[in-house]
Amino acid sequence: MTSVSRRVSLFVTCMVDQLFPKIGLAMAxxxxxxxxxxxxxxxxxCCGQPAFNxxxxxxxxxxxxxxxxxxxSSEAVVVPSGSxxxxxxxxxxxxxxxxxxxxxRVESLxxxxxxxxxxxxxxxxxxxxxARLDDVVxxxxxxxxxxELGIQTAPRRLLSHVRGLxxxxxxxxxxCCGFGGTFSVKFAELSGAMAREKIDAIVRTGARAVxxxxxxxxxxxxxxxSRAGLNIRTLHLAEVLASR
Amino acid sequence: MPGEKPGVFDRKIRExxxxxRLQQAIYTATGRLKESRLNVVSSxxxxxxxxxxxxxxxxxQHAIDxxxxxxxxxxxxxxxxxxxxxxCQNGVAVADFVLALAKERGARLIVKSKSMTTEEIDLxxxxxxxxxxxxxxxxxxxxxxxxxERPYHIVAPALHKTRYDVADILxxxxxxxxxxxxEKQTAIARGVLRQKFLAADIGISxxxxxxxxxxxxxxxxxxxxxxxxxSAPKIHIAIAGIEKVxxxxxxxATFLKLLARSATGQLLSVYTSFLSGPRRPGEIDGxxxxxxxLLDNGRTRLLADREKRQTLYCIRCGACLxxxxxxxxxxxxxxxWVYSGPIGAILTPQFREVPQEPSLPFASxxxxxxxxxxxxxxxxxxxxxxxxxxxxxxxxxxSQNRWEKLAFRAFAWLMRHPxxxxxxxxxxxxxxxxxxxxxxxxxxxxxxxxxxxxxxSQRDLPPPPPRSFRQLWRQR
Amino acid sequence: xxPREDILHxxxxxxxxxxxxxxxxxxxxxxxIPEVVIESRIASFTARLEALAGRVLRxxxxxxxxxxxxxxxxDRSAVASNAPYLEECAVTRFPGVRxxxxxxxxxxxxxxxxxxxxxxxxxxxxxxxxxxxxSSPHEARMISLLPPAxxxxxxxxxxxxxxxxxxxxxxxxxSTTSSMVLITGPxxxxxxxxxxxxxxxxxxxxxxxxxx
Numbered sequence: 001m002t003s004v005s006r007r008v009s010l011f012v013t014c015m016v017d018q019l020f021p022k023i024g025l026a027m028a029x030x031x032x033x034x035x036x037x038x039x040x041x042x043x044x045x046c047c048g049q050p051a052f053n054x055x056x057x058x059x060x061x062x063x064x065x066x067x068x069x070x071x072x073s074s075e076a077v078v079v080p081s082g083s084x085x086x087x088x089x090x091x092x093x094x095x096x097x098x099x100x101x102x103x104x105r106v107e108s109l110x111x112x113x114x115x116x117x118x119x120x121x122x123x124x125x126x127x128x129x130x131a132r133l134d135d136v137v138x139x140x141x142x143x144x145x146x147x148e149l150g151i152q153t154a155p156r157r158l159l160s161h162v163r164g165l166x167x168x169x170x171x172x173x174x175x176c177c178g179f180g181g182t183f184s185v186k187f188a189e190l191s192g193a194m195a196r197e198k199i200d201a202i203v204r205t206g207a208r209a210v211x212x213x214x215x216x217x218x219x220x221x222x223x224x225x226s227r228a229g230l231n232i233r234t235l236h237l238a239e240v241l242a243s244r
Numbered sequence: 245m246p247g248e249k250p251g252v253f254d255r256k257i258r259e260x261x262x263x264x265r266l267q268q269a270i271y272t273a274t275g276r277l278k279e280s281r282l283n284v285v286s287s288x289x290x291x292x293x294x295x296x297x298x299x300x301x302x303x304x305q306h307a308i309d310x311x312x313x314x315x316x317x318x319x320x321x322x323x324x325x326x327x328x329x330x331x332c333q334n335g336v337a338v339a340d341f342v343l344a345l346a347k348e349r350g351a352r353l354i355v356k357s358k359s360m361t362t363e364e365i366d367l368x369x370x371x372x373x374x375x376x377x378x379x380x381x382x383x384x385x386x387x388x389x390x391x392x393e394r395p396y397h398i399v400a401p402a403l404h405k406t407r408y409d410v411a412d413i414l415x416x417x418x419x420x421x422x423x424x425x426x427e428k429q430t431a432i433a434r435g436v437l438r439q440k441f442l443a444a445d446i447g448i449s450x451x452x453x454x455x456x457x458x459x460x461x462x463x464x465x466x467x468x469x470x471x472x473x474x475s476a477p478k479i480h481i482a483i484a485g486i487e488k489v490x491x492x493x494x495x496x497a498t499f500l501k502l503l504a505r506s507a508t509g510q511l512l513s514v515y516t517s518f519l520s521g522p523r524r525p526g527e528i529d530g531x532x533x534x535x536x537x538l539l540d541n542g543r544t545r546l547l548a549d550r551e552k553r554q555t556l557y558c559i560r561c562g563a564c565l566x567x568x569x570x571x572x573x574x575x576x577x578x579x580x581w582v583y584s585g586p587i588g589a590i591l592t593p594q595f596r597e598v599p600q601e602p603s604l605p606f607a608s609x610x611x612x613x614x615x616x617x618x619x620x621x622x623x624x625x626x627x628x629x630x631x632x633x634x635x636x637x638x639x640x641x642x643s644q645n646r647w648e649k650l651a652f653r654a655f656a657w658l659m660r661h662p663x664x665x666x667x668x669x670x671x672x673x674x675x676x677x678x679x680x681x682x683x684x685x686x687x688x689x690x691x692x693x694x695x696x697x698x699x700x701s702q703r704d705l706p707p708p709p710p711r712s713f714r715q716l717w718r719q720r
Numbered sequence: 721x722x723p724r725e726d727i728l729h730x731x732x733x734x735x736x737x738x739x740x741x742x743x744x745x746x747x748x749x750x751x752x753i754p755e756v757v758i759e760s761r762i763a764s765f766t767a768r769l770e771a772l773a774g775r776v777l778r779x780x781x782x783x784x785x786x787x788x789x790x791x792x793x794x795d796r797s798a799v800a801s802n803a804p805y806l807e808e809c810a811v812t813r814f815p816g817v818r819x820x821x822x823x824x825x826x827x828x829x830x831x832x833x834x835x836x837x838x839x840x841x842x843x844x845x846x847x848x849x850x851x852x853x854x855s856s857p858h859e860a861r862m863i864s865l866l867p868p869a870x871x872x873x874x875x876x877x878x879x880x881x882x883x884x885x886x887x888x889x890x891x892x893x894x895s896t897t898s899s900m901v902l903i904t905g906p907x908x909x910x911x912x913x914x915x916x917x918x919x920x921x922x923x924x925x926x927x928x929x930x931x932x
Contacts, residue, residue: 475899
């Protein structure tokens, strides 16, 4: 374990706050179980990615500034989303390219913001968090966690230590689920077709649950599974690791 | 955009999605190309793959940042070898040059090897309009020329055609008996095209690279038609975008290792031709005249932007198409111009003065698979984001996007005001069902509009939870 | 303004500078040439070319190489290049083999009707199974291109490791020839349904005789 503070701040993301609060509670539980003191800065809202990815960098910059204000004093920030983490640690710098003082704040904070599984692997040094889940699952690589943050082995290693759990890899695990933010409604049929491609890959594994690091992927996948009438559930990694 | 009436792009996407045979064809072909590529770039086979990508990116960046220098050096060296370089602003200039030369030499028949650059300027149509016969000689391109279609994919142009489609096209256009065996179809085309090669007055090729320190062009192919095009007729004209220049012949050691691997999963393509000038004294064959036409056609326009300039690094390997989950669903002909897939999505809006399809840069989930496989490391998602932002900046004031713009302003305001944000959340939460409610398949007609309707057209919606995370956290 | 001046002007304006640029300083050339013993080079070349459905034959001496070529030819007609090495192998003296042509039209007619084209090669690349052909008074472009089969005969001393070594030996091929062609296996296409077909426009068969 690297010598860092045992104190972490949660950035639960707007999606978890409003739609999937259980994921946030699960994440907090796992971190506390590892001995971390967890706080939740109440002024937090969103990272600004919806505006950034839709081509509104000015609006995204306003939201990003708010994020910087809220989390500036946090020693470590843990996020239950690869996509939001990537927005903060990789794309905030794009937003403040022209603004040297803000850029310095961004670069300093970016060092302290972690995607959940990355935090467990690289900071907490945890492989086995004592979880138990009797189920057959498959893992969906979220695009930004995988390709922008390079997170691939950490979640799999964590899953491999969950008692009773069998991981069956889907082929391909790394192809996009088709969510893509406003893409999912601007090109709804295309996005839906991509989701159904993903569903086919999931069904081929015979798994009964899909695990991912991103609530947005899970919303897309669960939405398509539910529409197809398939009895396969979706779980955030934190929910799996919080199972006993 | 939601609420807009479906345009051509939307219609073509819908058509492609509903064509089961086409879906199968695209998935199989791109899947095979993807896998072939993976087999030859893995660390076991090519340990320095990432170093080669970095070197290729640096070389391209350097060449583009010094484009004027290298174009002038290239011209000097071509002319020192007895060739000629002609700068062309657009497709009209290219056609005018070819037509004037053909007239002067009494040429009538032109053989062409595959070139995306000539597709870009509709060269065949322009030449045929003036009574010249211009024949595509790459098998896939030939089939498409007979069918009057444009390429479906940068390296697999006839990817969408089955052997039965090809049988129809050949028998109809060449008046030969219908033949469905692929080997025999190939032999038919070979026979027809062989006669064209031997009778042609002019050969027109593209160029995969133009080499500044040598005054050479480089052509990469598998069939041999580019070799025939550039060596059988007495006149060879190569048409290349100005961005194709690389500093030195030695840099090919980097680029050639990446190109064929990325394109088709070969270590090297079957034929790589390095051509400089007309045949030399004593050489037995080869052309007597050698021209290189350097085409702008919008390229200098996008050079001005430091970030988007990297679009010009593209070596047209097509790997991003095969990797792209959007291309694999909608195929090549849904795209508004000759370039398709991720690279087409960033090239088209920048090359063309009048945007062809304003929503093109938005047709991506930003998954990043394109950037991951790009052999010259073009950050395609980043450029898509810039183009999205540009698109909003250039929106006419009364555009249909103004609601979206307002919505994002409201979003940004709300996200900077946590209390208002929480209030808004509670209002939505008041619709909440029980804790373990099922996902929602439909909503009352009054609510079934805009993005919600679009979402529900494909998927179910999560039931809003009775309490937000922050409410639950306070209760802990 | 000529189109040339216009385009160069636009380029300079876009790059944000006035007149001619200073002489740029490109990234260092990247060539990595491994030490590979000749037997390994031969093994690699053979494996690569055979994987592409090419054939590789070995011969101890030029005389033996000639015999290999004669066996490979059978009763097919052939046109041979003017490479001195083919004469050393006696290939040019076989019945049914035409060579010595220095006339473009005559040579093209020969190539268009011959069953086999026989050449030497300036180099071969071990790690890809590639032949390197430089156009010259000894080697015409058409012989390795028009006939449906190609036989190349070369001494193993010309078998180098790969592209990097080639471009270190020939930093600028244009100073030597108007045409350098790298040939890696038989002509092929997969344009229809991704089905591999050999011998589209160029030779569908390729045989390399390594001598020594």
